[in-house]
Amino acid sequence: MIPPRRPRNPTLLPQAALAPPALRSRQATGLAVAAAQGRFMLQVCDDCGRTCYPPREACNVCLCANLRWRDVPTGGVVSAQTTVRISMDPYFRPRTPWRVGTVRLDCGPDAVVHLHASLAPGDRTRLTLKLDKAGQGVIFALPPSDTPDMPTDQALRETTCDPRGRRVLVTDGRTPFGQDLARTLIAAGAEVFLGLAAPWHPFPGQDSLPGTPVTLDLTDSRSTEICAAAIAGRVDIIVNNAGDFRPGHPGLDDARLAMETTYLAAARLAKYFLPALQARGGDGPYAACAWVNVLSIAGLVPDPAYPSASAAHAAALAQIQALRPSLRPLKLITAFVGPLDDQWHQALPPPKVSPAQLASAVLTALRNGQEDIAVGDLARHTLALWHDNAAITLRR
């Protein structure tokens, strides 16, 4: 069980922000790709149909090299369990005792897995792929269906970012999207700081804002620095929704604005806020854990109707990818969205992403510890096409 959050003993060093061993083969990185999307995928042999685990270059039955990552059944039976009490690894040493087990998967192979506290040998289990603090995919064995105390498992919590008991900064509270994100996270047990740029200029919902308002204009380095000085040491999760999602005027001034509000805004967060989060990334069950960026799917597959936004979101995405290794153990979550259901997209027919839909998807991603999510039918479809064949998707 997880103890309630208490102030840290200020005379002690915080627990170091370490990560478990990260070295993997190119093939094994496929586990992380699946885990990031919240899918349970293993290599399946095209020739003999067997499921292979651990990931490898060739089928361990027929020796052919035609292994393909596929979604496979998630069921299994716990064969054995053990508890690691002493570890040589600096990440695991302060986290023992740590339960591991072997599971016979319904799809064939046996796997060594992280074992949920409630499971014992002989139990049916549901297998998931989770991202560990090193960003690598690991198999976590869960009870067959969700139980109320499931998220309080300490080992599972290392792979997720449950906002309960954590402090969250939502960077743009001027829109219904930011306000709904804040409300949803508060309902999920988080304490929320709501960033507000240009407070002198009125906006819808300003009289009933959720959370604690903070002045934050991510297009202004000084504003970001001042806000970070006040709260970065407290924030455990940042949800950055301040990007520019407007269909652009063709002008260069518009392109500059899109870069300011999307790419450079994320760069300012990275400079002024993220070091403080990263430093607290290993500090107990309420450690700082995630940086969520709401980005347009046009940043992955450019949209001719949104040239400036496509470029700005692509730049932000590239930046986040580049920062990922240096910001571990934080999770860098990208929530790809299609057209938002706002004034700027009046001319588009549904499906469009509503504030409630975005908030719910971000909450789910945090609870599951997923790093790549798509919100809404359009973004989901586009992301699936991109995963299938990025080059064809870009051409079309």
Add this chain to the structure above:
Amino acid sequence: MSSLAAFAADLATGKIKVVDLTHTLSPDFPTIVLPPEFGQCAPFRSEVISRYDENGPGWFWSNITVGEHTGTHFDAPIHWVTGKDLPNNTTDTIPPADFVAPACVIDCSADAANNGDFILTVAVLEAWEAKNGRIPKGNWIFFRTDWSKRKGAAYANVLADGAHTPGPDAAAVQWMIDRGCIGFGVETIGTDAGQAHTFTPMYPAHTLMHGAGRYGLQCMCNLDQLPATGAIIVAAPLKIEGGSGSPLRVLALIPA
């Protein structure tokens, strides 16, 4: 003693006082906000190049970005379509002699300080002249409202139907042009009233003043320290090539 030498002596002895009519150029100072479908004026931003650090161990400097119409700023005639074809209508071609001129200050603070819809009319201007004498040619006409004493949201005063800030009606603007003023200066974000998009013509201060080759000064402060007449204004915009305006330092010289 030449008049300039006398001036220097008066400055040195404090007989002439210098009043700063300029707000600090800061990122959070309200800028004009057009309806969102239009392009917007950039607020002031500053990025440090180095501050005695690895990017420059012994020196501090920054790169700034700013719109031409941000903070305390000057409007050149080319700012408005009515002034686009006039000669010498840009910040770099306006005759420099125009940057030093006397000012008449129309004090409407009692009526306008708490009334965002206060309108400067010919009647107000004529009443001022009845008290202070005819406004000479070549003067700035400053509209004192004390709005510079407001902060943030109260200063911008944006409501659901747009900004509500004091400004002149079309007849008053034409009257000021006919007096031969060099330009019109205000404490609010625009020389026009916040609701001037509902006037006829729209935005009369911009439309008529710039059409007549006159200038604008906006977002000034400390007008309450100026005499009704007798102040000399130094207001030179940056010499931006083809510029429609610029932030600037506005100084007033007044008898102590």
